[in-house]
Amino acid sequence: MTTLPIPAPIYPPEYRSSAQTAFDTALSSVPAYRTWRRYDRGPSADIFERYQAMPVLTKADLREHEPAGFVPEGRDLAAALARDEVELVTTSGSTSDAVTNVWCQGWWDASEASSWKLHAATAAARLGEHREAILASPRCVGFASDAGYLSMEQRTLWHYLFLTEKADPAEWSATFCDRMIEELARFEPAVLEANPSFLSVLCRHAIKQDLQVFQPAVVTLTYENPSLIHLRHIRSVFQCPVISSYGATESGYVFMQCEAGRLHQNVEQCHVDFQPLAPRHGGPTIGRILATTFHNPWRALIRFDMGDLARLAAEPCSCGRRAGLTLDAIEGRIANATLSPAGRLVTQREADAAIAEVDGVDQYELVQTGPATFSVRYVSDTRDPAAIEPELRATLQRCYGSSAKIISEQVRALSPVRGVKYRLTRADFEIDIHDFLVGSP
Ligand SMILES: [Zn+2]
Known part of the structure; x- marks a missing residue:
């Protein structure tokens, strides 16, 4: 045992x-x-x-x-x-x-309903038939539309409002983000359930435009494991409890x-x-x-x-x-997961904590392309590459080891994989978990 x-x-x-x-x-x-x-x-x-x-x-x-x-x-x-x-x-x-x-x-x-008992705010909020707004890929939940836009009524089902019919946050315009914020205020949800990557994009818009955002009783994060960077954006816009919910x-x-x-x-x-x-x-x-x-x-x-x-x-x-x-x-x-050049497994959370130390990285995607080579594409609303990239290299070398070679590139925006979810970190090669469990070499 x-x-x-x-x-x-x-x-x-x-x-x-x-x-x-x-x-x-x-x-x-x-x-x-x-x-x-x-x-x-x-x-x-x-x-x-x-x-x-x-x-x-x-x-x-x-x-x-x-x-x-x-x-x-x-x-x-x-x-x-x-x-x-x-x-x-x-x-x-x-x-x-x-x-x-x-x-x-x-x-x-x-x-x-059982899971709600595990946080004081959801336990106290009398949830069940409550209004709930959902911000996640419409390829996972809700209603997708690649052509035109859908009305608020077309995106409402029972007590749920699905905020986006567009699966790629890289293509959300400022007007589209304004619409989501206006709909939150009109719908007044008790719960905002969100994919943290998607909500982070909306929160960055609210921060840049200095917009007031309706405050639900709680924000629950699911669909993806939140980055510390996402949490920073979300917590600067939402003062209510922000709760990670984990399941499938x-x-x-x-x-x-x-x-x-x-x-x-x-x-x-x-x-x-x-x-x-x-x-x-x-x-x-x-x-x-x-x-x-x-x-x-x-x-x-x-x-x-x-x-x-x-x-x-x-x-x-x-x-x-x-x-x-x-x-x-x-x-x-x-x-x-990724690997250090010495072969140590590095979880997404560990790599994320390293990248989150760099001021001004608002979104990123790290791909390990070989045993010691890493490619990082990142978005910054506030800093240019000359300021960010030396810090990014240094923090990733502290995480992976000094022999890690880091190539970085600033980009305008990043898109989710297949319009479903983001993958913040990954290796280009297969990692078999059985090689890393107890009992393995
Ligand atoms: Zn506890």
Whole structure:
């Protein structure tokens, strides 16, 4: 059994039975897990040890068995689709091929509502039928339009307003940004849910034009792991709590940031296995996270690789919440990791912290093009290359080592990958996480 570098997590009384039910259901009656039975240590073993003996579920597995292979036997998916109890939703991320999921709105809503208990502001805001504005790629959520513009009514669904129909913030004009700010004031949302890269672009516009922006009760950040630079822009415009919410279409809401800034596991809805990296790569406090969902009648998800690295909190959180795993931070996508010339894994968060030290970098994209070569394209509203680039090189050499060669270029704007999400850092070559986990060389 993997030993974590923290005291054993504390779980609420019903947690063990939820974890047991999810596990038993998957192994006994879900087709996609039939081949997993041979790994089972059996009912006499501790349930969490039984989890750890299982393989990891990947997006490739989701595609191979999609979507009916994850529905427990005895449930009629066709009939449920016909009566609109569930629907099929296809996601296409910035790094991998499309996956079709069985989407159960009731399960999703319950997962979101449980996550709200993990921050004092969302717990107090009586959320549910509240007005919510969403600023993210319309290729992920909402309504896209490549040709003309859509009216506010055309971008409203139930209690949601989708602020942009244009997927590329590099093409947002000043007039378009003004429209979003005016709509926030008219709609008066309780919650603004945003992709931090997208919201950062809007906030830079508000800062430059010195605009007053409507203040919701909370801003929640999701879709991407926020850069310190994004947070700087967002916090200079929004005085309300700015909260990171962490999950995925497949897993629901897995972690939520509390008022003390740490992230707490959504223990009512999911179990999380943590696999530490080897010490030279940041382990054992940094590792990858695997999510198991509870209570979804239409989809058994066991040890799903979220594709992210996280950092465990060494100390109990000052907010008083004790249940489940507590994280100091999400370190970023595994797909966005880079390597030092000496072969040490550098997470997006570590590279981001280095770049965020340089005054005036408002947006960037770092690509590792070889073992020791890095190319940075960046946007600055306030400083020219002669001022920025020596500082950028110096901070990145402190992060990656003095043999790192840095090429940098100032650009007018940067676009998200495939119009979906930004990738702030990445390597041009494949990084296999198995080479970096505990037990690897
Ligand atoms: Zn806390």
